[in-house]
Amino acid sequence: MTGDPRAISMTVNGREVTLTVEPRVSLADALRQDLGLTGTHVGCEHGVCGSCTVLVDGTAVRSCLLFAVQAEGTAVETVEGLARGSALHPLQEAFRRHHALQCGFCTPGVLMTLVELLRADPCPTEAAVRDALSGNLCRCTGYQPIVAAALDAATVLAAEAAP
Amino acid sequence: MTATVMTATLGTRVPRIEDPALLRGAGRFVDDLRLPGTLHAAFVRSPYAHARVLGIDTADARALPGVAAVLTAADLTPLLTDLRLPIAFPEGQLPPEVMPFALVRDEALHVGEPVVIVVASSRRVAEDAAERVVVEYEPLPAVTDPRAALDAGAERACSTADGNLFKRFRVAFGEVDAAFAGAHAVVAERFRLHRGGGSPMETRGVVARHCSESGELTVWSSTQMPHELRHTLAERLSLPEDRVRVVTPDVGGGFGTKYLVYPEEVAVAAAARALDATVKWIEDRQEHFVSAIQERDQHWSVEMALDGDGRLLAVRGTLVHDQGAYAPHSVNVPFNSATSLPGPYALPAYDMDVAVVRTNLVPVIPVRGAGYPQGCFVMERLMDRAAERLGLDRAEIRRRNLIRPDQMPYPTPMRTRAGAPIAYDSGDYPACQAMGLEAIGYDGFGARQAAARAAGRHIGLGIAHAVKGTGRGPFESGLVRVMPDGRVSVYTGALAMGQGLKTALAQIAADTLGVPVERVDVIAGDTGFVSLGHGGYASRQTVTAGSSVLMAARAVREKALAVASGLLEAAAADLVIRDGMVEVDGVPGMAVPLARIAGMLRGLPGYAFPDGVSAGLEAVEHARFDQLAYANAFHACEVEVDVETGGVRILRYVAVTDCGRRINPLIVDGQVTGGIVHGIGNALLEEFRHDEQGQPLTTTFADYLLPTAHDAPPIELLYRESPSPLNPLGVKGAGEVGVIPVTAAVVSAVEDALAPFGARFAEAPLSPVRILETLLQTGLRTGPRNGEGGTP
Numbered sequence: 001m002t003g004d005p006r007a008i009s010m011t012v013n014g015r016e017v018t019l020t021v022e023p024r025v026s027l028a029d030a031l032r033q034d035l036g037l038t039g040t041h042v043g044c045e046h047g048v049c050g051s052c053t054v055l056v057d058g059t060a061v062r063s064c065l066l067f068a069v070q071a072e073g074t075a076v077e078t079v080e081g082l083a084r085g086s087a088l089h090p091l092q093e094a095f096r097r098h099h100a101l102q103c104g105f106c107t108p109g110v111l112m113t114l115v116e117l118l119r120a121d122p123c124p125t126e127a128a129v130r131d132a133l134s135g136n137l138c139r140c141t142g143y144q145p146i147v148a149a150a151l152d153a154a155t156v157l158a159a160e161a162a163p
Numbered sequence: 164m165t166a167t168v169m170t171a172t173l174g175t176r177v178p179r180i181e182d183p184a185l186l187r188g189a190g191r192f193v194d195d196l197r198l199p200g201t202l203h204a205a206f207v208r209s210p211y212a213h214a215r216v217l218g219i220d221t222a223d224a225r226a227l228p229g230v231a232a233v234l235t236a237a238d239l240t241p242l243l244t245d246l247r248l249p250i251a252f253p254e255g256q257l258p259p260e261v262m263p264f265a266l267v268r269d270e271a272l273h274v275g276e277p278v279v280i281v282v283a284s285s286r287r288v289a290e291d292a293a294e295r296v297v298v299e300y301e302p303l304p305a306v307t308d309p310r311a312a313l314d315a316g317a318e319r320a321c322s323t324a325d326g327n328l329f330k331r332f333r334v335a336f337g338e339v340d341a342a343f344a345g346a347h348a349v350v351a352e353r354f355r356l357h358r359g360g361g362s363p364m365e366t367r368g369v370v371a372r373h374c375s376e377s378g379e380l381t382v383w384s385s386t387q388m389p390h391e392l393r394h395t396l397a398e399r400l401s402l403p404e405d406r407v408r409v410v411t412p413d414v415g416g417g418f419g420t421k422y423l424v425y426p427e428e429v430a431v432a433a434a435a436r437a438l439d440a441t442v443k444w445i446e447d448r449q450e451h452f453v454s455a456i457q458e459r460d461q462h463w464s465v466e467m468a469l470d471g472d473g474r475l476l477a478v479r480g481t482l483v484h485d486q487g488a489y490a491p492h493s494v495n496v497p498f499n500s501a502t503s504l505p506g507p508y509a510l511p512a513y514d515m516d517v518a519v520v521r522t523n524l525v526p527v528i529p530v531r532g533a534g535y536p537q538g539c540f541v542m543e544r545l546m547d548r549a550a551e552r553l554g555l556d557r558a559e560i561r562r563r564n565l566i567r568p569d570q571m572p573y574p575t576p577m578r579t580r581a582g583a584p585i586a587y588d589s590g591d592y593p594a595c596q597a598m599g600l601e602a603i604g605y606d607g608f609g610a611r612q613a614a615a616r617a618a619g620r621h622i623g624l625g626i627a628h629a630v631k632g633t634g635r636g637p638f639e640s641g642l643v644r645v646m647p648d649g650r651v652s653v654y655t656g657a658l659a660m661g662q663g664l665k666t667a668l669a670q671i672a673a674d675t676l677g678v679p680v681e682r683v684d685v686i687a688g689d690t691g692f693v694s695l696g697h698g699g700y701a702s703r704q705t706v707t708a709g710s711s712v713l714m715a716a717r718a719v720r721e722k723a724l725a726v727a728s729g730l731l732e733a734a735a736a737d738l739v740i741r742d743g744m745v746e747v748d749g750v751p752g753m754a755v756p757l758a759r760i761a762g763m764l765r766g767l768p769g770y771a772f773p774d775g776v777s778a779g780l781e782a783v784e785h786a787r788f789d790q791l792a793y794a795n796a797f798h799a800c801e802v803e804v805d806v807e808t809g810g811v812r813i814l815r816y817v818a819v820t821d822c823g824r825r826i827n828p829l830i831v832d833g834q835v836t837g838g839i840v841h842g843i844g845n846a847l848l849e850e851f852r853h854d855e856q857g858q859p860l861t862t863t864f865a866d867y868l869l870p871t872a873h874d875a876p877p878i879e880l881l882y883r884e885s886p887s888p889l890n891p892l893g894v895k896g897a898g899e900v901g902v903i904p905v906t907a908a909v910v911s912a913v914e915d916a917l918a919p920f921g922a923r924f925a926e927a928p929l930s931p932v933r934i935l936e937t938l939l940q941t942g943l944r945t946g947p948r949n950g951e952g953g954t955p
């Protein structure tokens with residue numbers, strides 16, 4: 001049932017970490033409870049709401065559905081790693097401009113989902129943004145401002161990337 | 164007032180002060196609190212909708228290493244003045260027995276009701292131990308249909324109650340029978356309306372820390388009502404109120420769900436006190452589906468009488484409301500449903516008979532909209548039926564019946580639950596309708612629809628109005644204090660749960676005191692700072708807390724000017740406050756910082772103190788509100804229905820909102836948009852289902868569907884601003900008016916799209932299955948009727 005705790009290593013937001021967890025502990029719980037990274041939220045623990053979304057080796061995953069031990073040797077990115085020091089990431093800035101967050105509970109998961117999208121598709125269509133977002137539930141915003149923020153951030157990021 | 168008030172930010176789209184921390188993942192929600200030595204709680208919950216508890220064996224659970232306590236109702240009883248939660252409404256409305264116990268004493272009344280609390284070193288251990296608790300139950304018959312529950316000889320939902328009726332009441336005025344007797348036309352319909360839950364993305368959660376050294380109990384709870392929680396805990400745990408502090412951390416949405424003192428909060432606090440420890444309980448989503456409040460079914464049977472011009476004569480009918488196992492907010496939801504039905508229309512006579520029925524399902528209290536969406540749906544659908552019957556245009560029949568702006572303020576013959584007259588304070592309903600019709604292209608829709616139909620597509624248009632009473636009193640607290648460093652702190656008993664309340668209050672304080680918004684800190688929902696408060700519900704906070712903060716900030720300003728006038732040797736009338744400096748207007752350099760005045764008003768022990776002012780550069784106000792400010796909205800939407808799949812796509816959505824003066828249009832947009840998408844969930848998706856034994860069938864977000872980014876349409880927002888004369892800001896609440904007309908508008912549009920099939924809808928939500936069933940019953944069997952409708 002519980003199993004003996006195991007030591008695992010991974011990088012989290014670029015930092016090497018080692019922790020000892022029971023095999024039944026989810027990556028979400030390990031991030032929140034063992035590493036103190038409480039920016040990743042848990043809204044359902046059954047893989048539907050997307051609040052717990054983090055990037056594992058660049059791919060958006062639901063950290064409530066992944067055991068921490070499965071993340072052994074991977075590179076994990078969470079919302080805490082997004083800002084550029086004291087400046088917000090352009091996506092975060094766009095969220096503020098467009099009022100794309102209200103209670104902010106879904107926001108970290110939404111941001112990480114969009115980070116994955118914008119890396120893969122720097123100029124997404126509105127339909128592509130809505131597709132990417134369809135696995136993230138938000139009860140507050142009605143999504144429209146999130147979509148607008150994502151499209152706006154894409155423009156800003158593209159301008160940054162331009163030579 | 165002296166000197167000019169700088170209105171730098173009121174009415175502008177100020178980015179929220181809440182955002183930076185939340186965007187960085189640095190918010191502090193209740194589950195983010197990590198206090199040393201915290202123990203974790205899990206609950207054993209009733210697996211039956213109705214059962215007698217015959218015995219509980221906790222020995223195995225207690226034997227598990229890491230378990231600190233396993234408490235039953237019998238264990239809690241000596242720790243509490245009363246195991247039952249207290250009523251939070253005036254005595255006499257309903258008896259105390261309508262409230263739940265902190266833990267089930269001898270009879271569980273719904274699946275999910277907490278029976279045992281287990282406290283252990285970790286949540287995982289607590290859950291392991293909870294599985295080892297053996298509860299012996301005697302299952303009893305479950306009552307799940309509120310209509311059948313009223314039959315003579317029906318099983319009882321609670322064996323100690325007389326019957327299944329919590330309360331029966333009427334909302335009535337005018338000469339109803341005479342109106343029907345003389346009517347030109349009568350339309351009648353039965354409605355079944357399911358509302359659904361608040362479903363905040365953050366579940367409930369509470370951390371309680373008891374410290375016997377100080378005798379203090381500190382509770383962090385994801386609640387919408389911190390002061391009521393403190394009062395209840397102090398009373399039930401026999402603690403002085405000032406030894407109990409309730410703090411609301413960041414709250415991940417409420418929507419009504421958290422506007423209740425829950426049994427779990429009392430049980431966790433009692434356990435923390437018994438153990439003299441810190442105990443945390445975070446609800447998981449499965450628990451949320453079976454123990455957090457919901458709104459569910461209402462069954463209406465209603466008829467409307469009209470004259471030959473389509474003018475309303477009367478409405479009468481019955482409403483049977485499924486209240487669930489308990490009635491912790493009395494009859495608020497069905498009362499609102501019944502009194503909101505007339506909405507924006509001049510209705511001469513009305514008689515609604517309301518039965519509030521006990522069932523063995525999760526208790527009902529208001530969810531965003533609080534019963535109004537149902538009253539609105541019934542009225543708006545009847546308007547559509549009446550238009551059809553009389554051969555009138557749907558917009559025209561509404562226009563003829565809308566209350567006119569020259570009739571404002573418009574007293575209805577009804578009274579609020581506080582006993583005050585329901586009187587609409589301001590608004591121009593016909594103008595809102597005209598704006599919305601224009602924006603959606605109402606006049607050209609017939610041609611668009613005909614063209615679509617010719618191409619085999621089924622599009623339809625729906626419209627609906629809403630009126631919502633906002634700013635419920637009696638008051639809210641607002642304390643404004645200039646700190647010695649010149650920052651301004653605002654404290655209130657109102658509650659921030661995502662609406663941007665902190666930003667709005669900061670704007671009000673900042674503009675009044677002449678400081679930048681960034682220099683204002685808002686602490687909402689911490690009983691340690693303000694002694695009184697009512698929290699977040701009924702779209703009330705910008706009205707009530709906003710007014711208190713405005714008044715307090717004005718008082719602080721007066722004080723600052725009085726002191727500065729002495730220091731600068733200038734008349735207060737010649738002073739302005741800019742960027743935190745009190746200046747003699749037009750004389751650069753003649754200035755004193757607010758910070759210095761704040762420092763002076765702290766006083767120095769034994770030394771002189773400025774004349775004519777009281778201590779501290781601060782003031783507290785509790786603006787009083789006896790009357791509601793009525794916001795209104797007109798919505799129009801265009802949908803397309805796929806007759807093969809029953810799928811509904813909303814093509815366009817236009818919302819005209821009048822919530823008075825907007826402090827921050829960015830925030831108002833957010834409130835309205837979020838409300839509309841919530842309403843789309845109610846119209847098309849969200850339904851709590853259960854079987855005949857009361858076993859819930861929707862306990863995950865895979866079964867209970869919330870709107871996703873795909874379901875949310877493009878929304879066009881338009882505004883009128885009719886300032887409320889009832890408060891100094893001229894504001895009305897914006898949090899709920901967006902959700903109210905959505906179900907009515909969407910269902911109307913679906914029906915319009917399927918008019919060729921003669922489809923009729925008098926229910927919500929409309930799932931694809933329900934649409935297909937209806938098409939099979941009416942449309943496909945008889946074939947399209949070329950837009951001609953049947954009579955209801």
Ligand code: FES
Binds near residue numbers: 047048051053062
């Ligand atoms: S918490 Fe992981 S998907 Fe909801």
Ligand code: FES
Binds near residue numbers: 137
């Ligand atoms: S901002 Fe509250 S759930 Fe998305």
